[in-house]
Amino acid sequence: MPTTQELEAEIAALRATNAALQQAHEEQRRQLTQTASLLRAIAEFAPMVLYAKDLDGRFTLSNRLHATLLGRTPDQVVGKLESDLLDADVAAEIQQVMDEVLRTGTPSVSEFAIPIDDHERVFLEHIFPLRRAGDPDRNGNGIGGVAIDVTERKQAEDAVRVFEALVHHSPDGVLVRPNIPCEPMFCNPALRRILALPADASAEDAASLIVDIVPGTTEFLRLDGVRVDLELTMFAIPGAAGGRGAAATQVRDVTRLRNAIRERERQDEIIRQQQAELIAEMSAQLLPLAPGVLMLPLVGSLDESRSLHVREAVLDAIARHQARIIILDLTGLRAVDTTPAGRIIQLVEAVKLIGARTVLTGIQPAAAAALADHGLQVDDSLMVLGTLKEAVSATLATVAKKRWR
Secondary structure, eight states: OOOHHHHHHHHHHHHHHHHHHHHHHHHHHHHHHHHHHHHHHHHHHOSSEEEEEOTTSBEEEEOHHHHHHTTSOHHHHTTOBHHHHSOHHHHHHHHHHHHHHHHHOOOEEEEEEEEETTEEEEEEEEEEEEOOTTOSOTTBTEEEEEEEEOHHHHHHHHHHHHHHHHHHHOSSEEEEEESSTTOOOEEOHHHHHHTTOOTTOOHHHHHHHHTTOOSEEEEEEOTTSOEEEEEEEEEEEOOGGGOOOEEEEEEEEOHHHHHHHHHHHHHHHHHHHHHHHHHHHHTTOOEEEETTEEEEEEEEOOOHHHHHHHHHHHHHHHHHHTOSEEEEEEEEESOOOHHHHHHHHHHHHHHHHTTOEEEEEOOOHHHHHHHHHTTOOOOTTEEEOSSHHHHHHHHHHHHHHTOOO
């Protein structure tokens, strides 16, 4: 039988052990409280949706972001079903996934398109059963969920898919050089075709052929010996959040277009020459009015080339017809400034030098001033009349009466 001292010592030891256990319990309770507060703060301010549901599908937890997206406070969400808060079809889709998680006890990762504030947003949700470690019930106490808004990522992925499709099927060549060292280059099939590269040629092979070409249109000798006209455009592709992006080069084969332009220019030049020849021919149509009398109506402009043609035609016709008088009708000339006036006077002087006389008619006021300023002098070799009718009548009358020697 233990002695009193032994019993007292055992009691003291039990008291010490109890005090240590109480202290450990208090420390554990303090740590649990601290952990719970930390978890509540994380759930409250986490940049992701956090929620929990019981086995009946009612929310038992809703963090601030989850409730805000639903247009409610966390207290207004707790106790509600998914169908109380979302469109019936969306709620049914989510519930179907949750039922599968509860049935199998296996977490699921799914994307859900949820209409919020008249806009559809896409969430990537990780849905999992809530059960404690060692809990034999695979369904546990309900369902937990973590969701991230991936709307912008989905939009970016869609934009990338559209870009890739456009670039892949584009008739223009595209080369992309990332600004980050060691990042691979990219080129589309059209660039290999334009440069006559094999289908399996690398983007680096394409880049080496056009690295020294400046933007604009240039003639290029392909690897197959064919010369083509290429049009290069270069532009920068900004990186995300203003970071380092890439440099892009767009290459367009404009050989057909350039050939068509050259052919068009050649045809235009031929047409211009033909028109000039026709106009020159038509503008020097001398009309015999009577024996020894010719008439030349001048129409349009009188540039240097046409002036020479007219003068040659007039002098040749005078010699051929043995004409003594030529009527020059200026009515149809567009404008007679200093230069055309000088050419008209030169024509009159040339006619005088081969022994014929000139009758000028149809002189407009501006033409009269220009001719006077240029020194036109009326003498026995020159007659000036107002209209063509007056000039024809006077000339024929003069010839008939042989007043001109």
